[in-house]
Amino acid sequence: MKADPKTLIITLNFRRNLCTLRFLESASRLEGFRCCQLLIVDNNSGDDSVDGLRQAASKFRNVELLVSPNNR
Numbered sequence: 001m002k003a004d005p006k007t008l009i010i011t012l013n014f015r016r017n018l019c020t021l022r023f024l025e026s027a028s029r030l031e032g033f034r035c036c037q038l039l040i041v042d043n044n045s046g047d048d049s050v051d052g053l054r055q056a057a058s059k060f061r062n063v064e065l066l067v068s069p070n071n072r
Helices: 017-028 050-056
Strands: 008-014 036-042 061-065
Touching: 008 017, 017 036, 017 050, 036 050, 050 061
Parallel strands: 008 036, 036 061
Antiparallel strands: none
């Protein structure tokens, strides 16, 4: 995670990676996005969501993907 982000945004993904990817795209256009840390939590989707999310998150220094081993 970034050293001193001003804002932490947490979003949950469960088998809706297209919605989560749209959210990431939208958030990345915010004026202060570079001052934020965005955490995407995949809630054990069990589909191919993680691969697409990992690829998208890797494009940003302030986006991290956390993969939960079970649905909480």
